[in-house]
Amino acid sequence: MTVKMAETIDLPEGLNLQWPDPSTVIHVRVPMAIARTLQRQGNRKLSDLVTLRMWLIEHLGVAYRGYLELDPVTLEPSAKIAVTVGQSSLLVPPIPVPMMMGRTEKLEVELGGQVVPVTYVHGTLDKSKQEHLVHGSKARYYYQCSQPTQGIDIRLGKRVIATAQLGEVWHREDGSPLCRHNSYNDFVGELILPELPRGVLATLNNKTGIDRNDPDWDVVFEALADFPPQKNAAALSEDELKKKWMKILKAANPEDDVTSEISVWPTGTRVDVVDKGENGKYDIYELKTRKAEPKDLYQLRMYWDGLVLEGIQPTRGILLTNGYSDRLQEMVRILNTLPAPNFPDGRPSAPYNFSLATHKEKQLL
Numbered sequence: 001m002t003v004k005m006a007e008t009i010d011l012p013e014g015l016n017l018q019w020p021d022p023s024t025v026i027h028v029r030v031p032m033a034i035a036r037t038l039q040r041q042g043n044r045k046l047s048d049l050v051t052l053r054m055w056l057i058e059h060l061g062v063a064y065r066g067y068l069e070l071d072p073v074t075l076e077p078s079a080k081i082a083v084t085v086g087q088s089s090l091l092v093p094p095i096p097v098p099m100m101m102g103r104t105e106k107l108e109v110e111l112g113g114q115v116v117p118v119t120y121v122h123g124t125l126d127k128s129k130q131e132h133l134v135h136g137s138k139a140r141y142y143y144q145c146s147q148p149t150q151g152i153d154i155r156l157g158k159r160v161i162a163t164a165q166l167g168e169v170w171h172r173e174d175g176s177p178l179c180r181h182n183s184y185n186d187f188v189g190e191l192i193l194p195e196l197p198r199g200v201l202a203t204l205n206n207k208t209g210i211d212r213n214d215p216d217w218d219v220v221f222e223a224l225a226d227f228p229p230q231k232n233a234a235a236l237s238e239d240e241l242k243k244k245w246m247k248i249l250k251a252a253n254p255e256d257d258v259t260s261e262i263s264v265w266p267t268g269t270r271v272d273v274v275d276k277g278e279n280g281k282y283d284i285y286e287l288k289t290r291k292a293e294p295k296d297l298y299q300l301r302m303y304w305d306g307l308v309l310e311g312i313q314p315t316r317g318i319l320l321t322n323g324y325s326d327r328l329q330e331m332v333r334i335l336n337t338l339p340a341p342n343f344p345d346g347r348p349s350a351p352y353n354f355s356l357a358t359h360k361e362k363q364l365l
Helices: 032-038 049-063 215-223 233-252 294-308 326-335
Strands: 082-085 088-091 099-111 114-125 151-156 159-165 187-193 257-259 273-276 282-287 316-321 354-358
Touching: 032 049, 049 082, 049 088, 049 159, 099 187, 099 215, 099 233, 114 233, 233 257, 233 273, 233 282, 282 294, 294 316, 294 326, 294 354, 326 354
Parallel strands: 151 187, 282 316, 316 354
Antiparallel strands: 082 088, 099 114, 114 187, 151 159, 257 273, 273 282
16 A cells, blocks of 8 residues: 655545545555455355445445444534445445344443443344345345344444354353354344453454454453343244233233233134223234234234134234334225124124234334
């Protein structure tokens, strides 16, 4: 690299920057073979710079999200990054871990003769956020609900120095690294460490990875041993969501019978939550941690039909979810116009009464 000091920076021809009068410009020309390393291995070899730019924006948005996030006091980011193709320039947004049902652990570890605060946030991959993570488009490299991307990010100060850390952090009882497995695909998290003096928590190649030869990392990871990654995190989170919703219902109406023990059909399919109360109240709920899908409404309809065929009249069927589209709302409207089954004795049952609600609306967040 050649470094030049100049009164006025002579920008390379065709280089379109977002800001006037930059103080430092680093200009590197690379062959297309190097640019293609932005892609995940196995993808077809691209030569379209506009598409490759989105891969680069994703990498930069993850690695430098601490700099790109708005400061809570100044409401300004610590840095701005733009990626330009021709005359088209896009700012890099901060890309957070797409997480739901997150838990925060506040820890302290002794490093370099001082007590250092550590924040560990862990939860379940939010697939609806993942679909719109990079300028409204889905993430292509990180957080893919796959073995290569499962695990946590490690952030040192404002820089993410490692992603998808699993066996690097946690070990089995025999001391061997925790093996990647599909049961961990929904597990995500972030370990946040403050800026530390040089030499404490050493990194590789100027913060592009952790140096496992540094014993300080063992101290940090030992603190995380009490919080092993959850297997099948999405399923467990739905169970927690049901329990929380049942507590909310019971607190609002203590006299109601709120249960998750009602089964329908010969298969014994269990309704997520049933709220039985006075005046024939028999509300049924289907709960999902993710954004609603059409099949979730049909699951709710299956509960309703199964109850009617046993002589029980539901009063409301509510799909409680992380979010839903306008098209799904239209689907609810159409479902409510369809004929409901008759009771076993041939009497007509009440019309369907399905609706949608979000976690936020019901104070489940």
